[in-house]
Amino acid sequence: MAERCSRFAESRDKALELFASKGFGQVGMRELAAFLGLAPGSLYxxxxxxxxxxxxxIEEFYEExxxxxxxxxxxxxxxxxCLQNVIHAHLNLHREMPWHFRLVERDSGxxxxxxxxxxxxxxEHYERQLLMILCPTPQLSEQGLLAAGHxxxxxxxxxxxxLALHPLDDWERNELLENLLSGAIERLLGHASGDLPDVQTKVA
Structure with missing residues (x-):
């Protein structure tokens, strides 16, 4: 039984890669079963x-x-x-679960x-928890809370x-991403906590 479950877990990983690389809408159940080396009835x-x-x-992605x-x-x-830990954890997950990120972004619809x-x-659960970790006392409406977390x-x-199309060394890519993410998220958190004034554009 354990061996059969392990084999099916491997099949799920292969299905994930096929969906993410080819596109979920381009893969039929029979093609999927053939790719996994399974009979269609076994997959169904x-x-x-x-x-x-x-x-x-996708549930596996959000659970992680x-x-x-x-x-x-x-x-x-x-x-x-805490912000640095959050950034590092997400960058690590992106390296460990690249197919999940692509699948969720492109094929959830x-x-x-x-x-x-x-x-x-x-x-929403994930985004709310993320914001609460980074900004425990946000000065926002309920909709503002959801928008900031998103x-x-x-x-x-x-x-x-x-940066996917840029041939950078790992350390250089990570440094660029960490600087970019830190600056952008700190600015967002400043508004969420009420520490930054709203910026108003005046038209002459």
């Missing part, structure tokens, strides 16, 4: 549709993000150090309405792809 036994498999992979934030929460509460609602619930999460999760 575990997942009644491609969408169920996609949802499982939430577990990462949970570990950071248990560390000493120094705001500057392929899920049905109920599944998309589940993903939004997980996303903005910070978007920057953290998308920034590594901005």
């Amino acid at each position: 036994h575990h997942y009644p549709s491609k969408q169920h498999l996609l949802l499982d992979l 993000l939430l577990a990462t934030l949970g570990r950071i929460e248990r560390q000493p509460r120094d705001l500057r150090g 392929c899920l049905n309405e109920d599944q998309q609602a589940r993903v939004r619930q997980l996303q 903005a910070i999460a978007s920057v953290l999760n998308n920034a590594p792809s901005w």
Whole structure:
């Protein structure tokens, strides 16, 4: 039984790579089963549709993000150090789970309405927890809270792809990303906590 579960876990990893590289909408269940070396009936036994498999992979992604934030929460509460820990953890996850990041960003809209609602619930939970770690007493409305958490999460999760086409050494890429993320997120946190005045543009 353990060997069979291990084999199916490997199949899920292969499915993730196929979806992320080729595009979820371009892969049919029969093609997926053939790629995994499974009979279609065996695949349907575990997942009644491609969408169920996609949802499982996306849930896995958010569960890992939430577990990462949970570990950071248990560390000493120094705001500057906390931000650096959050940045480093997200950059590490991007290196460890690149296919998940791509799949979530590009293919979440392929899920049905109920599944998309589940993903939004997980996303909001993660984004709210992220903001609470970085800014425990935000001076924001409920909608402002959701927007700030979403903005910070978007920057953290998308920034590594901005440099994907540039052949940089790892240390140089990491330094650029850390400086970029620190500056952007500190500015956002300043507004979220009320420490920065609103900037108003005056038209002459």
